[in-house]
Amino acid sequence: MQQTSVQKVTILGATGSIGKSTIDVISRHPDKYKVFALTAHSNIDLVVAQAQVCQPEYVVISDETYYAKAKQAFLEAGLKCELLVGLDNLALVASHADVDTVMAAIVGAAGLLSTLAAVKSGKKVLLANKEALVMSGDLFIQAANDHQATLLPVDSEHNAIFQCLPSDFRYGDLPHSGVSKILLTGSGGPFLTKPLSELPQVTPEQACAHPNWDMGRKISVDSATMMNKGLEFIEARYLFGLAVEDIEIVLHPQSIIHSMVQYTDGSVIAQMGNPDMRTPIAHALAYPERIASGVKPLDFSQLSNFSFAKPDFERYPNLKLAIEASRHGQHATTTLNAANEVSVAAFLNGHIGFTQIAEINQECLNTLCSESPTNIEQVLEVDRLARQLASALVAKSKLNSSVNNRVLS
Ligand code: NAD
Ligand code: MG
Numbered sequence: 001m002q003q004t005s006v007q008k009v010t011i012l013g014a015t016g017s018i019g020k021s022t023i024d025v026i027s028r029h030p031d032k033y034k035v036f037a038l039t040a041h042s043n044i045d046l047v048v049a050q051a052q053v054c055q056p057e058y059v060v061i062s063d064e065t066y067y068a069k070a071k072q073a074f075l076e077a078g079l080k081c082e083l084l085v086g087l088d089n090l091a092l093v094a095s096h097a098d099v100d101t102v103m104a105a106i107v108g109a110a111g112l113l114s115t116l117a118a119v120k121s122g123k124k125v126l127l128a129n130k131e132a133l134v135m136s137g138d139l140f141i142q143a144a145n146d147h148q149a150t151l152l153p154v155d156s157e158h159n160a161i162f163q164c165l166p167s168d169f170r171y172g173d174l175p176h177s178g179v180s181k182i183l184l185t186g187s188g189g190p191f192l193t194k195p196l197s198e199l200p201q202v203t204p205e206q207a208c209a210h211p212n213w214d215m216g217r218k219i220s221v222d223s224a225t226m227m228n229k230g231l232e233f234i235e236a237r238y239l240f241g242l243a244v245e246d247i248e249i250v251l252h253p254q255s256i257i258h259s260m261v262q263y264t265d266g267s268v269i270a271q272m273g274n275p276d277m278r279t280p281i282a283h284a285l286a287y288p289e290r291i292a293s294g295v296k297p298l299d300f301s302q303l304s305n306f307s308f309a310k311p312d313f314e315r316y317p318n319l320k321l322a323i324e325a326s327r328h329g330q331h332a333t334t335t336l337n338a339a340n341e342v343s344v345a346a347f348l349n350g351h352i353g354f355t356q357i358a359e360i361n362q363e364c365l366n367t368l369c370s371e372s373p374t375n376i377e378q379v380l381e382v383d384r385l386a387r388q389l390a391s392a393l394v395a396k397s398k399l400n401s402s403v404n405n406r407v408l409s
Contacts, residue, residue, distance in 0.1 A: 006034050007124075009285075010093045012114050013105035014038035015046045017216045018128045018154065021277045022103045023050060025285060025293050033285065037093035039106070039114075042066050048073045051081055057098075058082050060089045062110075091117035101285070103154070104129040107218050108341050109383055112136060116376065119149040126284040128154040130235045131341070135334045136379050137238045151239070152284035157184055157232055158239055159280035160258035160271035165240070172241025175264075183260040183268070184236060185252040186229040187212055188311070192253055196315060200355045204348045212255035212275040221344045222318075225357055226311060230322020234333050237326060244327055249319070251309040256298065274298055317358040321365060330372040332365060334379055338386035339364035346394040360393045 009026060013019045019038075026033040035054035040047035042063045048070075051059050059081055061070045067085045074083050084092070094102050095117040102118035103126045104111055111129035116136065118125045120143055127133065133140050144151050153159045161184075166177045174180065190209050191199060208220040215223070222228035229249055236242055250260075258280075260270040273279045274296055282293035313320040318340070325332035343360040346352045352360070364386050373379045 006032060007100040007285075008034050008036040008098055009101045009103060010037040010039075010096070010099050010118075011035060011103045011105065012039050012090060012094060012111060012118075013103075013107065013129070014050055015040040015043040016105055016107060017214065018105035018277060018281070019103070022105065022126075022281050022285075023054060025278050025282045025291075027053065028294060029291055032291070033101075036096070036099050039090055039093065041106075041110075044070050044073050048077050048079065051079050052077055056081050058084055058089075058093050058096075060084045060086075060093055062087050062090055087113070090114035094118040094123070095121035100124060101126065103281075104132065105154075107131070107216055109135055109338060112379075113376075116140065116143060119143045119151070120147050122147040122149050124150040124152065126152050126154050126281070127158075127239075130155055130231050131337050133238050134231050134234045134337045135383060136376060137234070137330050137333065139373075139376060139379065141238055152287055153235075153239055154277070154280050154284050155232060155235060156275075156277065156280045157186075157259040158236060159283055161236065161240065161261060163271045163283065164259070164261035164269040169240075174242075174246060178264045179261055180264045181262040182236060182240070182242060182247045183250050183262055184229065184232060184247055185250050185255075185257050185259050186226060186232075186311070187223070187253050187255045188251045188309075188316075189224040189226060191224055191315070192251075199315075200353045202354045204350070207347070207354060211253070213277075215277075217348055218341070218344055221347060221357070222340070224354070225318040226316035227318035227322060227340055227344075227357075227361075229311070229316075230319045230325075231337065233319075233322055234326045244323065249311050251311050253307060254303070254305065256303060256306070272298060318361060321358065321361055325365060330379075331368075331370055331382055334373065334382045335368050335386040336361055336365055338383040339390040342387050342390035342394060346397075351394055352397050356397060360390055360397075363393055364389050 011019050035056045037058040038056050039060040064085045091114050094114045101124040104115040105128040108131045112132040115132040169177050207224040208217050255275040257270045257272050260268050262268045276295040278293040279295050282291050325336040339361045343357040
């Protein structure tokens, strides 16, 4: 299929790591893509600079308290585009009739409703926001089918799997394509070899210093705990219709292979490239064509070491929790995702230690249980209850540590 007209793109989460890389790729192809709308939560300076370059029709600031600041900055910059504020307007620019493609790159559950709005408007949705799919799973895929939305995975592993599967792959039917297994790779993050006894003391800065990828802070912590691989395990199940047994997680610290598909005849097809999100972004934007992304080609003469291992659940308890939650279903995955957002934020704010992230997540999973949600309102209620419990557990932990500090001093 040759795309002739210019695609209009809304970038949800434009000021984040994925958003910035998306603008970088789009700006290399003004003949093919035009930014229609940019959204940011609070980083006004950056979104104003981006709007000056991209000249979108709309900019949405989702945190309404920044309205006055944004309005002033728009006036000073002489921007002509329309400035909108508030969460409802995220959905408006995601579903606008003039939009062809939506990059869903808001972090966390905050991206759910706008991503769903894009899906329900039958857009081409480039899915980076894995948490939306983890929370709403079957409902999300059903909405994409009902509204003929095109879902293209941007998460590098899922994009790799998509590239390694045959084009006639049928959702959930591995035998039809002769596929025996999906090999989901992960680097193991910055604490792959750190003594386990030192993990309780690691700092947010150490956790965010990923050896291969440059990402937002939440996903960086998730990579250090391997919750990211757990969320990706769940994401892969929904995206490709996989059973738990269809996926094997393989540690590959160099992050050059982004995932693999194993076939029944013994063949393994891998997708490789330098760890730079502009490759999957460019792939999803241009699919089924190929466009330049600005990523340096792999230099095999420099790749001296390719290693693989099995993940160790003692080091990565969050990975085990996510696989267990995935076996339990939608209620458990939504609970785990919400608990994890709260515990990771608490770790980043210095309120709990690194290993407490998994402890709080585990307690939320053990305590909360109900029927699986059958509509988005129920999903949001499960999410709310898990956040409430996780926040209470964080508060209890803060109280305990301040009592301990007083006893010690
Ligand atoms: P980031 O923290 O760098 O950026 C997040 C973006 O979301 C920002 O634009 C911010 O303004 C916006 N945002 C934050 N809170 C919001 C709220 N409450 N309401 C509306 N908007 C809000 O994150 P990132 O690293 O770019 O990741 C974005 C998503 O892509 C995540 O779901 C992540 O898991 C996924 N992803 C990221 C990478 C990567 O390399 N960074 C790779 C694969 C998948
Ligand atoms: Mg990934």
